[in-house]
Amino acid sequence: MRDLTTTASHHLVERAFDAIDEANSADPNRIDDEPRARLEGQRATTWLDRLEPGASPALAIAARAHHLRRWELARADYPTGRAGYLRWRRDNKAHQAASCAALIADLGGDGELIERIEELLRRGLLGSDHETQRLEDVACLAFLQTQLTSMTGRLDADHLAAIIDKTRKKMSDEAIELIGEATA
DSSP states (O other): OOOTTSHHHHHHHHHHHHHHHHHHTTOOOEETTEEHHHHHHHHHHHHHHHHSTTOOHHHHHHHHTTTTTGGGSOGGGSOSHHHHHHHHHHHHHHHHHHHHHHHHHHTTOOHHHHHHHHHHHHTTTTTTOHHHHHHHHHHHHHHHHHHHHHHHTTSOHHHHHHHHHHHHHTSOHHHHTTHHHHHO
16 A cells, blocks of 8 residues: 555545545535535544554545445335344445445546455455454544434433444444543
């Protein structure tokens, strides 16, 4: 992978952020009148800057794109229950990977970079790859920061605690230490 400190890599990452933010501006779901997918991506970038300064271009772009066009595959279109939820999540990861690959190709990104971004967004190497774990960390922190408050009014305390516990189990120890800041 290329080093983020190179001018060309930095320029590509910045252009990718702009393109991802522009695409995610179409999200009809809002948080404080901001498109949720765009907000999630920007917050993931902030958490990544904190946890992994100098992240690779692939990881930086994947973090920003982890909710790329997420609203296009509606949860309501999948069966209720855990199996439907897991299928929706898997399909969304594949959709985000394909959408981001097309976007990066349009920006002139090379095949190696695109393949790595897709690999990260699918999160198939979770548990065995540092960057995949870091992407999961920042996605979880952005989720807690962005959506936990809205869930508080809709879910009972036990259900909310279960969601927080499941989220925590996917995170590294370093990211777990930041949960308090994400939920403050």
